[in-house]
Amino acid sequence: MNLAELSFLSIVQGITEFLPISSSAHLILGRELMQALGVASSQMTPMEELAFDIALHIGTLGAVVIYFWREMLMFVRGALELVTGRMGEAGRLLLLTIAASVPIVIIGFLAKDFITDQARSTVVIGWTSVLFGLLLWAADRRGQVKGALGDLTLRDGVLIGFAQCLAIIPGVSRSGICMTAGRFLGLDRTLSARFAMLLSIPTIMGAGVLATVDLVKAGDATVTTDALIGGAMAFVSALVAISLMMGWLRTRSYTPFVIYRVVLGVALLALVMG
Numbered sequence: 001m002n003l004a005e006l007s008f009l010s011i012v013q014g015i016t017e018f019l020p021i022s023s024s025a026h027l028i029l030g031r032e033l034m035q036a037l038g039v040a041s042s043q044m045t046p047m048e049e050l051a052f053d054i055a056l057h058i059g060t061l062g063a064v065v066i067y068f069w070r071e072m073l074m075f076v077r078g079a080l081e082l083v084t085g086r087m088g089e090a091g092r093l094l095l096l097t098i099a100a101s102v103p104i105v106i107i108g109f110l111a112k113d114f115i116t117d118q119a120r121s122t123v124v125i126g127w128t129s130v131l132f133g134l135l136l137w138a139a140d141r142r143g144q145v146k147g148a149l150g151d152l153t154l155r156d157g158v159l160i161g162f163a164q165c166l167a168i169i170p171g172v173s174r175s176g177i178c179m180t181a182g183r184f185l186g187l188d189r190t191l192s193a194r195f196a197m198l199l200s201i202p203t204i205m206g207a208g209v210l211a212t213v214d215l216v217k218a219g220d221a222t223v224t225t226d227a228l229i230g231g232a233m234a235f236v237s238a239l240v241a242i243s244l245m246m247g248w249l250r251t252r253s254y255t256p257f258v259i260y261r262v263v264l265g266v267a268l269l270a271l272v273m274g
Contacts, residue, residue: 014237
């Protein structure tokens with residue numbers, strides 16, 4: 001993989017990972033664009049693409065951990081509370097995050113072959129971009145009654161966790177569907193985004209472990225080196241994207257993301273079907 005292709009895919013991953021626009025879809029489309037322009041240096045197998053995709057996710061994991069360092073300290077404190085049997089707000093948040101993460105771990109494992117072989121298509125991305133973009137718009141019209149992590153209930157966490165399972169389909173967006181579910185449940189915009197990004201931590205960590213095992217077994221030093229460089233680029237771009245999005249949502253709505261999704265989806269469907 002040459003530097004131009006590596007830089008493009010890494011920055012795209014960093015920017016789109018936590019925005020409600022689907023990073024997996026943009027990586028698929030990004031690769032197709034690189035190939036169409038003749039920039040791609042090699043043709044990767046689907047499994048190599050998935051392994052590299054998840055390696056880039058590790059870089060974005062560092063960004064969300066740094067940005068939400070206070071919540072990370074709460075997780076540590078929560079673990080201590082669970083060990084000592086003195087349940088407090090931190091322990092409750094940790095249990096809520098774990099409960100919400102269980103469905104995607106199970107469904108993601110069972111649907112791995114479907115994701116690899118069937119769902120990674122431009123038509124699928126086009127339809128999911130439009131449909132789930134409109135769903136986010138509908139959810140964002142709902143009232144806001146919860147604005148703090150302490151307001152989240154176990155029911156909220158479990159429902160958002162099951163909604164997250166839809167993100168195995170490219171174009172849905174893991175962060176986007178979590179934000180959509182959160183808004184339907186009455187979470188305000190910043191809390192819906194905040195909890196969606198906290199849920200990304202166990203999801204990315206679990207996927208990263210599997211990807212690391214695959215890379216070690218492959219013994220491909222080039223892929224490993226590319227992953228390290230790409231991870232650093234993804235880290236920086238993700239940190240910037242998170243900061244800008246959270247700042248935007250404090251005073252504004254999800255509408256720009258909805259418009260982007262609909263325009264992208266319609267353009268893709270017109271390109272493929274036209």
